[in-house]
Amino acid sequence: MxxxxxxxxxxxxxxxxxxxxxxxxxxxxxxxxxxxxxxxxxxxxxxxxxxxxxxxxxxxxxxxxxxxxxxxxxxxxxxxxxxxxxxxxxxxxxxxxxxxxxxxxxxxxxxxxxxxxxxxxxxxxxxxxxxxxxxxxxxxxxxxxxxxxxxxxxxxxxxxxxxxxxxxxxxxxxxxxxxxxxxxxxxxxxxxxxxxxxxRVEAVRAQAPAERLPVFLYDSGTDQPFTAARQVPPTDIISLAGGRNIFADLDARWTQVSWEAVVRGRPEVIIVLDYGDKPAREKIAFLKSFPATRNLPAVREDRFFVLDYNEGISSPRNIDGLEKFAAYLRGLPR
CATH class of the missing domain: 3.40.50.1980 (Nitrogenase molybdenum iron protein domain)
Structure with a gap:
């Protein structure tokens, strides 16, 4: 989905x-x-x-x-x-x-x-x-x-x-x-x-699922993925909505990781950051075809959530992104 x-x-x-x-x-x-x-x-x-x-x-x-x-x-x-x-x-x-x-x-x-x-x-x-x-x-x-x-x-x-x-x-x-x-x-x-x-944040937190699904945020990159670490809003969005950022232990903002680390994290949901110049659809197509990621649980189940760029950087729109992602998680079959 x-x-x-x-x-x-x-x-x-x-x-x-x-x-x-x-x-x-x-x-x-x-x-x-x-x-x-x-x-x-x-x-x-x-x-x-x-x-x-x-x-x-x-x-x-x-x-x-x-x-x-x-x-x-x-x-x-x-x-x-x-x-x-x-x-x-x-x-x-x-x-x-x-x-x-x-x-x-x-x-x-x-x-x-x-x-x-x-x-x-x-x-x-x-x-x-x-x-x-x-x-x-x-x-x-x-x-x-x-x-x-x-x-x-x-x-x-x-x-x-x-x-x-x-x-x-x-x-x-x-x-x-x-x-x-x-x-x-x-x-x-x-x-x-x-x-x-x-x-609004507390209302989301009160409805968060008890089971915290592992989540990977894909910003960009093919040789090495660029992702969200501890110090940027998507980590709070994921946590408050009831998920778990697989790279939340990295003390950084936006950072490069390895595809091996993504595979080890076995994400069940992937958030794709939607840029003006790097459309989310192209990134999703890459993840579905790339050998390292095409068999990840999130990819097999087509569990992609697209987050607008301005909902992912520090902005009042973080709250909108949180509410949307929380609704997405609540709608997933358990």
Whole structure:
């Protein structure tokens, strides 16, 4: 049964940007953000580092998860634009499609320093080693030196150099909404969102099957598969829905494993991550024909569940992915 989806760093508190323009009261999709003469500031953790933020006006968001968090908080008026690499499915399929249409599409490339400088960003929202990158020369430390504020997804902080922070992926989502709510002064909106998400998660947990089926998430790769380890949302999705990620013991985010390890795990369900540029149907066809996987229990029984890319990265849509996968597990014959 295959289911397809409908300055220099220190440990001290610092102010990252200068005072902003004149006094404003902005309304963004029901969220009011108050700032008096640009003087409002708040100290919020950026991973394990205490950082002082002033209210941003020109946010650049990298990937759907970053933009979705801001849109869910009603902060569309503060979002200047978004960078969306080809892996991300079209934003027209997002629950916040109307919000995407109100802001600028900046690039379909990877995040880079030149772009955020050219766009005069005053906050960049991304993950560590997914948007921010030492190799590509765009890190929070580099942006600090340019007077550009930055915010990292908490689920990506477990190996952030110098200031790591370790939480479960869903707790990372809740933490991000809380911290962004404090940065923009919409704490009540953030608290309401988190409360609602927790209630939905608990409703799923209460219905989870007692038998935990082994689950393998297939992201990509033919020579070696790329999969979800402990530190990314699909592991929480699998666990909360009543399954068991066969690679949950790996202390990593997205990682390569061997086909031999997949075979040893004998997954009874395979989650296939659906990219914009790597369709799930092609991946399923590969797994059905590949000698190492065609006799796995999940493949023989055609137990494939397709997870949308934006339900698998840190995003409010993780909750949607959880509910869908939980319904899929409950519907399997026992």
């Amino acid at each position: 295959t289911t397809f989806p409908p300055g220099r760093r220190t440990g001290t508190t610092r102010t990252l940007a200068a005072g902003l323009a004149a006094a404003l009261l902005l309304t963004a999709c029901g969220a009011e953000v108050a700032d008096t003469a640009g003087t409002r500031s708040v100290t919020v953790p950026r991973c394990g580092e205490q950082v002082t933020y002033t209210t941003p006006r020109r946010v650049v968001a990298y990937e759907g998860g970053s933009a979705d968090k801001l849109f869910a908080l009603g902060l569309t008026a503060h979002v200047h634009g978004y960078v969306m690499p080809p892996a991300n499915p079209p934003v027209t399929g997002s629950p916040w499609a109307a919000e995407y249409a109100r802001v600028r599409f900046l690039s379909d490339d990877l995040l880079n320093k030149e772009l955020v400088v050219a766009e005069r960003a005053d906050l960049v929202v991304a993950g560590w080693n997914s948007g921010f990158s030492d190799k590509r020369g765009i890190t929070p430390e580099i942006l600090d030196g340019l007077g550009i504020q930055s915010f990292l997804h908490t689920e990506s902080c477990f190996n952030y150099p110098g200031f790591p922070e370790r939480v479960t992926p869903f707790e990372g989502l809740y933490t991000d909404l809380d911290r962004l709510g404090r940065i923009f002064g919409v704490e009540e909106r953030a608290a309401d969102l988190v409360r609602g998400y927790r209630q």
